[in-house]
Amino acid sequence: KAGVTQTPRYLIKTRGQQVTLSCSPISGHRSVSWYQQTPGQGLQFLFEYFSETQRNKGNFPGRFSGRQFSNSRSEMNVSTLELGDSALYLCASSFSIRQTSSYNEQFFGPGTRLTVL
Amino acid sequence: AQSVTQLGSHVSVSEGALVLLRCNYSSSVPPYLFWYVQYPNQGLQLLLKYTSAATLVKGINGFEAEFKKSETSFHLTKPSAHMSDAAEYFCAVSVSGSSASKIIFGSGTRLSIRP
Numbered sequence: 709k710a711g712v713t714q715t716p717r718y719l720i721k722t723r724g725q726q727v728t729l730s731c732s733p734i735s736g737h738r739s740v741s742w743y744q745q746t747p748g749q750g751l752q753f754l755f756e757y758f759s760e761t762q763r764n765k766g767n768f769p770g771r772f773s774g775r776q777f778s779n780s781r782s783e784m785n786v787s788t789l790e791l792g793d794s795a796l797y798l799c800a801s802s803f804s805i806r807q808t809s810s811y812n813e814q815f816f817g818p819g820t821r822l823t824v825l
Numbered sequence: 826a827q828s829v830t831q832l833g834s835h836v837s838v839s840e841g842a843l844v845l846l847r848c849n850y851s852s853s854v855p856p857y858l859f860w861y862v863q864y865p866n867q868g869l870q871l872l873l874k875y876t877s878a879a880t881l882v883k884g885i886n887g888f889e890a891e892f893k894k895s896e897t898s899f900h901l902t903k904p905s906a907h908m909s910d911a912a913e914y915f916c917a918v919s920v921s922g923s924s925a926s927k928i929i930f931g932s933g934t935r936l937s938i939r940p
Contacts, residue, residue, distance in 0.1 A: 750931075817868050818867055
Protein backbone atom coordinates (compact mmCIF):
# COMPACT_ATOMS: atom_id res chain seq x y z
CA LYS A 709 0.00 0.00 0.00
CA ALA A 710 1.46 3.37 -0.98
CA GLY A 711 2.23 5.79 1.84
CA VAL A 712 1.21 9.38 2.31
CA THR A 713 2.52 11.56 -0.48
CA GLN A 714 3.07 15.30 -0.40
CA THR A 715 3.78 17.63 -3.27
CA PRO A 716 5.86 19.53 -3.86
CA ARG A 717 8.70 18.45 -1.62
CA TYR A 718 10.43 21.82 -1.73
CA LEU A 719 9.08 25.27 -2.43
CA ILE A 720 10.55 28.77 -2.42
CA LYS A 721 8.27 31.79 -2.28
CA THR A 722 8.60 35.47 -1.48
CA ARG A 723 6.79 37.47 1.15
CA GLY A 724 3.24 38.37 0.24
CA GLN A 725 2.74 35.48 -2.13
CA GLN A 726 0.41 32.60 -1.49
CA VAL A 727 1.11 28.89 -1.66
CA THR A 728 -0.86 25.66 -1.97
CA LEU A 729 0.45 22.35 -0.69
CA SER A 730 -1.03 18.99 -1.57
CA CYS A 731 -1.38 15.76 0.38
CA SER A 732 -2.60 12.39 -0.84
CA PRO A 733 -3.48 10.06 2.05
CA ILE A 734 -3.09 6.32 2.20
CA SER A 735 -5.84 4.61 0.24
CA GLY A 736 -8.89 4.12 2.47
CA HIS A 737 -7.88 6.78 5.00
CA ARG A 738 -10.50 9.47 5.44
CA SER A 739 -8.78 11.74 7.95
CA VAL A 740 -5.99 14.12 6.98
CA SER A 741 -4.15 16.32 9.46
CA TRP A 742 -1.61 19.05 8.83
CA TYR A 743 1.29 20.08 11.06
CA GLN A 744 3.87 22.84 10.89
CA GLN A 745 7.40 22.08 12.06
CA THR A 746 9.91 24.85 12.81
CA PRO A 747 13.12 24.84 14.86
CA GLY A 748 11.70 27.41 17.25
CA GLN A 749 8.13 26.19 17.75
CA GLY A 750 8.54 22.49 17.08
CA LEU A 751 5.60 20.50 15.73
CA GLN A 752 2.31 22.35 15.83
CA PHE A 753 -1.10 21.14 14.76
CA LEU A 754 -2.75 23.18 12.02
CA PHE A 755 -6.04 21.42 11.26
CA GLU A 756 -7.68 18.11 10.47
CA TYR A 757 -10.19 17.19 7.81
CA PHE A 758 -12.54 14.24 7.77
CA SER A 759 -14.98 13.53 4.97
CA GLU A 760 -14.43 16.98 3.45
CA THR A 761 -15.17 18.77 6.74
CA GLN A 762 -12.74 20.49 9.06
CA ARG A 763 -12.95 18.56 12.33
CA ASN A 764 -10.22 20.17 14.42
CA LYS A 765 -8.30 23.39 14.20
CA GLY A 766 -5.12 24.60 15.87
CA ASN A 767 -4.13 28.13 16.85
CA PHE A 768 -3.04 29.56 13.53
CA PRO A 769 -4.21 32.77 11.84
CA GLY A 770 -6.82 32.74 9.13
CA ARG A 771 -4.11 33.00 6.47
CA PHE A 772 -3.77 29.24 6.90
CA SER A 773 -6.64 27.32 5.38
CA GLY A 774 -7.31 23.91 3.97
CA ARG A 775 -9.79 21.73 2.26
CA GLN A 776 -10.42 18.10 1.51
CA PHE A 777 -11.81 16.58 -1.62
CA SER A 778 -14.19 13.67 -2.06
CA ASN A 779 -11.26 11.33 -2.73
CA SER A 780 -9.77 12.39 0.67
CA ARG A 781 -6.89 14.28 -0.92
CA SER A 782 -6.24 17.50 0.93
CA GLU A 783 -4.74 20.86 0.16
CA MET A 784 -3.40 23.48 2.49
CA ASN A 785 -3.19 27.12 1.48
CA VAL A 786 -1.22 29.93 3.05
CA SER A 787 -1.97 33.44 1.85
CA THR A 788 0.14 36.58 2.26
CA LEU A 789 3.25 34.65 3.18
CA GLU A 790 5.50 35.91 5.96
CA LEU A 791 9.12 35.04 6.67
CA GLY A 792 7.99 33.14 9.76
CA ASP A 793 5.96 30.75 7.62
CA SER A 794 9.18 29.08 6.51
CA ALA A 795 8.82 25.56 7.84
CA LEU A 796 8.39 21.90 7.09
CA TYR A 797 4.70 21.19 6.59
CA LEU A 798 3.73 17.64 7.40
CA CYS A 799 0.58 15.84 6.44
CA ALA A 800 -0.70 12.75 8.22
CA SER A 801 -3.55 10.43 7.40
CA SER A 802 -5.49 7.98 9.49
CA PHE A 803 -8.40 5.60 9.14
CA SER A 804 -11.48 6.83 11.03
CA ILE A 805 -14.61 4.75 11.08
CA ARG A 806 -16.86 7.56 12.17
CA GLN A 807 -16.53 11.28 12.58
CA THR A 808 -15.73 11.26 16.28
CA SER A 809 -13.78 8.20 17.10
CA SER A 810 -11.13 7.07 19.45
CA TYR A 811 -7.53 7.24 18.40
CA ASN A 812 -6.43 5.96 15.05
CA GLU A 813 -2.74 5.77 14.21
CA GLN A 814 -1.51 8.61 12.06
CA PHE A 815 0.83 7.98 9.15
CA PHE A 816 3.02 10.88 8.11
CA GLY A 817 4.20 11.98 4.70
CA PRO A 818 7.74 13.24 4.01
CA GLY A 819 6.69 16.86 4.23
CA THR A 820 6.94 19.95 2.08
CA ARG A 821 9.75 22.31 2.98
CA LEU A 822 8.61 25.88 2.38
CA THR A 823 11.13 28.70 2.32
CA VAL A 824 9.86 32.27 2.31
CA LEU A 825 12.34 34.92 1.15
CA ALA B 826 -5.07 20.28 28.80
CA GLN B 827 -2.70 17.60 27.64
CA SER B 828 1.02 18.17 27.20
CA VAL B 829 4.31 16.34 27.07
CA THR B 830 7.75 17.38 28.28
CA GLN B 831 10.89 15.84 26.89
CA LEU B 832 13.88 16.18 29.16
CA GLY B 833 17.04 16.94 27.23
CA SER B 834 17.03 18.41 23.75
CA HIS B 835 20.17 16.46 22.87
CA VAL B 836 21.37 13.08 24.08
CA SER B 837 24.66 11.49 23.04
CA VAL B 838 25.55 7.86 23.70
CA SER B 839 28.24 5.48 22.53
CA GLU B 840 27.44 2.74 20.07
CA GLY B 841 26.34 -0.32 22.03
CA ALA B 842 25.33 1.70 25.09
CA LEU B 843 21.87 2.02 26.60
CA VAL B 844 19.59 4.63 25.09
CA LEU B 845 17.22 6.43 27.47
CA LEU B 846 15.05 9.28 26.24
CA ARG B 847 12.80 10.84 28.86
CA CYS B 848 9.20 11.94 28.46
CA ASN B 849 6.69 13.11 31.05
CA TYR B 850 3.08 13.76 30.21
CA SER B 851 0.23 15.75 31.65
CA SER B 852 -3.31 14.57 31.12
CA SER B 853 -6.47 14.66 33.18
CA VAL B 854 -7.77 11.47 31.57
CA PRO B 855 -6.02 8.25 30.52
CA PRO B 856 -3.85 9.21 27.60
CA TYR B 857 -2.70 7.65 24.41
CA LEU B 858 1.06 8.11 24.24
CA PHE B 859 3.46 7.74 21.34
CA TRP B 860 7.06 7.92 20.35
CA TYR B 861 7.91 9.01 16.84
CA VAL B 862 11.27 9.13 15.10
CA GLN B 863 12.29 11.59 12.41
CA TYR B 864 15.32 11.12 10.20
CA PRO B 865 16.78 14.14 8.34
CA ASN B 866 14.52 15.47 5.60
CA GLN B 867 11.87 12.89 6.30
CA GLY B 868 8.48 12.73 7.94
CA LEU B 869 7.68 11.10 11.26
CA GLN B 870 7.59 7.36 11.76
CA LEU B 871 5.74 5.76 14.64
CA LEU B 872 8.08 3.80 16.90
CA LEU B 873 5.51 2.61 19.42
CA LYS B 874 2.26 3.55 21.11
CA TYR B 875 0.54 3.07 24.46
CA THR B 876 -3.24 2.73 24.32
CA SER B 877 -4.08 1.49 27.85
CA ALA B 878 -3.19 -2.15 27.26
CA ALA B 879 0.16 -3.46 28.50
CA THR B 880 2.24 -0.86 30.31
CA LEU B 881 5.47 -2.09 28.68
CA VAL B 882 5.23 -1.40 25.00
CA LYS B 883 7.60 -2.84 22.44
CA GLY B 884 8.17 -1.02 19.20
CA ILE B 885 10.21 -1.23 16.06
CA ASN B 886 14.00 -1.26 15.82
CA GLY B 887 14.41 -2.72 19.33
CA PHE B 888 12.88 0.24 21.17
CA GLU B 889 10.48 -0.07 24.05
CA ALA B 890 8.77 2.26 26.51
CA GLU B 891 7.10 1.81 29.86
CA PHE B 892 3.99 3.69 30.91
CA LYS B 893 4.23 4.67 34.58
CA LYS B 894 1.08 6.37 35.77
CA SER B 895 2.46 7.16 39.23
CA GLU B 896 5.36 9.04 37.66
CA THR B 897 3.39 10.32 34.63
CA SER B 898 6.27 9.10 32.51
CA PHE B 899 6.72 7.26 29.23
CA HIS B 900 10.48 6.96 28.78
CA LEU B 901 11.91 5.37 25.64
CA THR B 902 14.74 2.85 25.92
CA LYS B 903 16.90 0.64 23.77
CA PRO B 904 19.45 -1.73 25.31
CA SER B 905 22.16 -1.24 22.71
CA ALA B 906 22.49 1.83 20.49
CA HIS B 907 23.29 1.51 16.82
CA MET B 908 24.66 4.19 14.54
CA SER B 909 21.43 4.07 12.54
CA ASP B 910 19.49 5.22 15.62
CA ALA B 911 20.82 8.76 15.22
CA ALA B 912 17.72 10.85 14.62
CA GLU B 913 15.25 13.14 16.37
CA TYR B 914 12.70 11.53 18.65
CA PHE B 915 9.35 12.99 19.61
CA CYS B 916 7.10 11.99 22.45
CA ALA B 917 3.43 12.79 21.85
CA VAL B 918 0.09 12.57 23.59
CA SER B 919 -3.51 12.30 22.55
CA VAL B 920 -6.57 11.74 24.72
CA SER B 921 -8.80 8.69 24.51
CA GLY B 922 -12.45 9.26 23.92
CA SER B 923 -12.09 12.52 22.07
CA SER B 924 -11.61 13.21 18.42
CA ALA B 925 -8.05 12.17 18.81
CA SER B 926 -6.64 13.30 15.54
CA LYS B 927 -4.96 16.24 17.25
CA ILE B 928 -1.67 14.97 18.57
CA ILE B 929 0.41 17.18 20.85
CA PHE B 930 4.13 16.72 20.42
CA GLY B 931 7.01 17.32 22.77
CA SER B 932 9.88 19.53 21.72
CA GLY B 933 11.97 16.59 20.56
CA THR B 934 15.27 15.00 21.58
CA ARG B 935 18.10 14.71 19.13
CA LEU B 936 19.96 11.44 19.63
CA SER B 937 23.60 11.24 18.57
CA ILE B 938 25.59 8.02 18.53
CA ARG B 939 29.35 8.10 19.13
CA PRO B 940 31.43 5.41 17.37
